[in-house]
Amino acid sequence: MNLQSFRESAWNGLWRQNTGLVQLLGLCPILAVSTSVVNAASLGLATVVVMAVSNLAVASLRNFIPYEIRIPVFILIIAALTTVVDLAFNAYFHDLYLVLGIFIPLIVTNCIVLARVEAYAAKNDPVSSTVDGVMMGLGLVWLLAVLGGLRELAGNGTLFAGIEMIFPGLSAISVFGPDYPGFLIGILPPGAFFALACLIALSNVIRARAAKRKAATQEPAAPAADQPASAA
Amino acid sequence: MSARYTAARTSVRTAGIMVLFTVVFTALMSATFQLTRPAIEASALEGKMRLIREVLPPSAYDNALLEDSVALGRTPELGLDQGGHIYRARMAGQAAALVLEVVAPDGYAGRIQLVVAVGVDGRVSGVRVTAHKETPGLGDYIDPNKDRNKSQPWIGQFAGVSFADVGLEKWKVKRDGGNFAYRSGATISARAVTNATARAADYAIRNRDALFAAPAGGRL
Numbered sequence: 001m002n003l004q005s006f007r008e009s010a011w012n013g014l015w016r017q018n019t020g021l022v023q024l025l026g027l028c029p030i031l032a033v034s035t036s037v038v039n040a041a042s043l044g045l046a047t048v049v050v051m052a053v054s055n056l057a058v059a060s061l062r063n064f065i066p067y068e069i070r071i072p073v074f075i076l077i078i079a080a081l082t083t084v085v086d087l088a089f090n091a092y093f094h095d096l097y098l099v100l101g102i103f104i105p106l107i108v109t110n111c112i113v114l115a116r117v118e119a120y121a122a123k124n125d126p127v128s129s130t131v132d133g134v135m136m137g138l139g140l141v142w143l144l145a146v147l148g149g150l151r152e153l154a155g156n157g158t159l160f161a162g163i164e165m166i167f168p169g170l171s172a173i174s175v176f177g178p179d180y181p182g183f184l185i186g187i188l189p190p191g192a193f194f195a196l197a198c199l200i201a202l203s204n205v206i207r208a209r210a211a212k213r214k215a216a217t218q219e220p221a222a223p224a225a226d227q228p229a230s231a232a
Numbered sequence: 233m234s235a236r237y238t239a240a241r242t243s244v245r246t247a248g249i250m251v252l253f254t255v256v257f258t259a260l261m262s263a264t265f266q267l268t269r270p271a272i273e274a275s276a277l278e279g280k281m282r283l284i285r286e287v288l289p290p291s292a293y294d295n296a297l298l299e300d301s302v303a304l305g306r307t308p309e310l311g312l313d314q315g316g317h318i319y320r321a322r323m324a325g326q327a328a329a330l331v332l333e334v335v336a337p338d339g340y341a342g343r344i345q346l347v348v349a350v351g352v353d354g355r356v357s358g359v360r361v362t363a364h365k366e367t368p369g370l371g372d373y374i375d376p377n378k379d380r381n382k383s384q385p386w387i388g389q390f391a392g393v394s395f396a397d398v399g400l401e402k403w404k405v406k407r408d409g410g411n412f413a414y415r416s417g418a419t420i421s422a423r424a425v426t427n428a429t430a431r432a433a434d435y436a437i438r439n440r441d442a443l444f445a446a447p448a449g450g451r452l
Contacts, residue, residue: 091268
């Protein structure tokens with residue numbers, strides 16, 4: 001794995017193929033836990049751990065897994081490693097587990113884990129697969145944190161509520177003051193759809209502008225023949 | 233013939249590999265389970281003690297509270313469909329207080345699990361919600377961690393109250409003609425907790441002697 005492919009993986013995971021904005025995979029946990037920044041980012045980080053270890057395990061074992069039964073074996077590996085992560089969190093990071101505990105088993109059902117194992121780790125070496133898992137996971141973390149921030153801000157008027165469970169001594173920021181009545185839809189499930197839709201629309205605008213700029217700079221060099229490719 | 237032979241061989245080989253993976257990863261899980269069990273049990277116990285400290289001050293008793301428990305079967309008075317536990321606090325061998333696991337079945341979103349501590353004098357020393365599904369930002373103020381009024385959380389109003397202060401007929405939320413406050417817009421959650429607390433205090437007073445007399449670790 002060289003620097004070039006590392007940057008490629010990072011760019012893919014954090015922006016170009018972002019799980020929440022582009023692939024739209026694993027929406028169930030995204031929408032369920034993004035009620036606050038702390039909840040959302042914590043589940044995201046737990047997903048990073050699971051994605052890194054399952055990508056590493058599958059990439060290391062990929063030559064021993066027969067093609068016909070690869071999906072059951074992948075699911076077995078992901079479920080076993082999630083259980084291990086769940087038990088390890090419970091035993092050694094108990095306070096964090098109290099916050100995340102109910103979400104960690106949900107990671108098994110997050111199709112983004114299986115998707116990356118199948119699409120990347122099954123065909124690549126262990127090191128770049130681990131990097132891919134971490135980067136895809138981090139792409140999910142930042143999206144979840146932003147989504148959680150929007151919903152928490154709208155719903156409760158605070159940011160980082162519950163941070164004292166992870167870093168004792170820190171406390172939530174009350175953005176709109178204690179009299180903010182709370183815009184309940186931010187916290188309720190429909191708020192998750194509205195907030196995610198806004199973020200996807202914003203990301204599409206940014207992507208469309210970038211594509212336009214790219215097309216504009218390439219126009220003198222590459223005439224009509226290149227047009228369909230850049231549109232796709 | 234040879235094709236069939238190959239197909240059969242491939243199937244057996246594939247099945248064998250699947251079994252091998254299952255065995256290896258099951259072993260990995262059970263090893264982790266064994267390795268982490270002591271730490272997990274210790275923190276579960278610590279969590280339970282922390283909760284009990286919130287409803288009953290440690291100065292009120294001197295026995296090993298968690299070991300001095302009575303198991304209950306189905307107990308409709310406490311809302312327990314599948315049974316629960318009562319912990320007995322004693323001071324110098326004398327009965328001091330009962331810590332009851334209680335369920336309020338009629339929350340806005342299903343069951344609300346509570347822990348209620350009742351002294352031998354019939355005074356409620358504290359109530360805490362241990363599990364609930366009430367609406368975030370609306371009914372979840374019954375959990376003091378979610379209550380926006382941190383200095384005087386809603387659930388704190390039961391501490392120190394007995395039927396001598398508030399009779400059973402007044403042990404309701406104000407909307408129902410009782411004495412206890414509720415937050416407008418979310419009466420149902422408060423009503424469920426208030427009524428469950430009244431039933432628990434009533435049960436503890438009625439069954440006090442039988443509960444303290446039962447052998448430790450026994451069933452009632």
